[in-house]
Amino acid sequence: MANQSITAPKGFQVKGLSCGIKQSGNLDLGVIYCATGAKAAAVFTTNQVVSSAVDVCREHTKSAKIYGVVANSGNANTCTGKQGFKDAVSMCRMTAQGLACEPAQVLLASTGIIGHVLPMKAITSGIQQAVVGLSYTAKAGLDFAKAIMTTDTKPKQASRRIKIAGKDVTLAGTVKGAGMIGPNMATTLCFLTTDMAMSKSLLNKAIKQAIGNSLNKLTVDGHQSTNDTAILLTSGLAGNPNVTRQDAHFAKFTKALNDLCDDLARQMALDAEGATRMFKVVITGAATQVEAAIAARAVADYDLVKCAVNGGDPNWGRIICAVGSSKARLNPDKLTCKLDRLTVFRHGQPVKCDVKQASQIVSKSEHTITVNLGMGKATDFCYGVDLTRDYVTINADYHT
Numbered sequence: 001m002a003n004q005s006i007t008a009p010k011g012f013q014v015k016g017l018s019c020g021i022k023q024s025g026n027l028d029l030g031v032i033y034c035a036t037g038a039k040a041a042a043v044f045t046t047n048q049v050v051s052s053a054v055d056v057c058r059e060h061t062k063s064a065k066i067y068g069v070v071a072n073s074g075n076a077n078t079c080t081g082k083q084g085f086k087d088a089v090s091m092c093r094m095t096a097q098g099l100a101c102e103p104a105q106v107l108l109a110s111t112g113i114i115g116h117v118l119p120m121k122a123i124t125s126g127i128q129q130a131v132v133g134l135s136y137t138a139k140a141g142l143d144f145a146k147a148i149m150t151t152d153t154k155p156k157q158a159s160r161r162i163k164i165a166g167k168d169v170t171l172a173g174t175v176k177g178a179g180m181i182g183p184n185m186a187t188t189l190c191f192l193t194t195d196m197a198m199s200k201s202l203l204n205k206a207i208k209q210a211i212g213n214s215l216n217k218l219t220v221d222g223h224q225s226t227n228d229t230a231i232l233l234t235s236g237l238a239g240n241p242n243v244t245r246q247d248a249h250f251a252k253f254t255k256a257l258n259d260l261c262d263d264l265a266r267q268m269a270l271d272a273e274g275a276t277r278m279f280k281v282v283i284t285g286a287a288t289q290v291e292a293a294i295a296a297r298a299v300a301d302y303d304l305v306k307c308a309v310n311g312g313d314p315n316w317g318r319i320i321c322a323v324g325s326s327k328a329r330l331n332p333d334k335l336t337c338k339l340d341r342l343t344v345f346r347h348g349q350p351v352k353c354d355v356k357q358a359s360q361i362v363s364k365s366e367h368t369i370t371v372n373l374g375m376g377k378a379t380d381f382c383y384g385v386d387l388t389r390d391y392v393t394i395n396a397d398y399h400t
Contacts, residue, residue, distance in 0.1 A: 005141020011235030016143030019126025037065035045228035098131030214261035274390030292380035298326035300384030310386035314358035334374025
């Protein structure tokens with residue numbers, strides 16, 4: 001089986017291990033290394049309260065070359081004051097020492113419990129072990145994917161391979177996140193690697209577009225994290241001519257990156273906290289794309305819709321109520337709703353349909369809700385998941 005991990009593109013070594021941040025003893029620290037130096041782009045949470053890891057990483061991303069990334073799970077390093085910022089800087093400095101680069105050439109991400117100071121003695125030992133245990137193997141990549149998990153039940157990885165100017169180009173990614181997902185700029189922790197040779201400015205365009213069209217379309221509970229970080233690194237070692245403008249090569253790359261990120265988003269949805277089903281909300285006939293996005297998220301976030309999906313109940317009335325309570329304009333006399341291809345509501349009126357078939361659609365692991373607002377031609381979508389008793393249990397029992 002082909003390597004699906006972030007070590008698949010040329011030039012990336014990684015390590016994931018347990019250093020004692022998590023009481024469970026599960027993997028909790030990872031390092032990515034690019035010996036030749038990578039170009040990097042990133043997007044972050046827009047929450048007004050952010051982790052010190054976000055503050056430091058946002059600044060370091062400006063560096064022309066990035067040699068390493070250090071990430072930990074089990075502790076968010078958020079709301080930890082001056083000590084938290086000092087510890088974030090120390091993590092980059094220690095990683096840089098081990099990789100023989102400058103601290104500003106190391107990126108950082110943290111995830112976990114808010115309000116706890118990092119156990120720096122354990123992290124120091126973990127970084128020292130990680131930098132001497134780096135590997136290009138798929139196993140190392142999988143260990144890194146496991147090391148960033150919190151309430152996830154399984155690691156999430158994906159890769160894509162394309163041809164650019166006759167050269168093989170590889171893209172790969174891993175993501176963690178199962179709850180507190182309803183972001184505006186990134187989602188949870190996401191690490192993307194590629195060996196495509198391209199400019200830093202285009203790399204920034206590519207990640208913003210890819211995250212915006214995939215991971216940012218997923219809402220689990222409508223709540224944004226303080227630590228959301230998505231990083232895209234390119235080693236540039238594929239051998240293709242350096243892409244510096246938005247040409248056909250760039251379009252092919254962004255299409256593959258969007259597809260990769262959409263794959264990761266769907267993996268997240270199906271492993272969301274307590275989730276048993278996911279659904280896609282497609283809004284058509286909106287006056288503007290912004291309003292289409294608002295309506296789609298309103299349905300995906302609507303607790304009564306999420307509960308109906310959990311029960312396999314084709315209660316289209318809740319869907320109509322959700323779009324009606326959003327700020328998106330609609331024409332009640334043209335409003336239409338479908339469950340997959342089955343029309344259940346047309347032009348403001350219920351449609352006689354096979355209720356058993358409708359229930360079977362909603363009971364699938366994935367289905368699509370399509371709503372036409374009857375106002376224009378704009379469209380957008382959002383992914384959502386069902387709301388279960390397990391979601392409440394997981395978040396009621398989560399250690400604080």
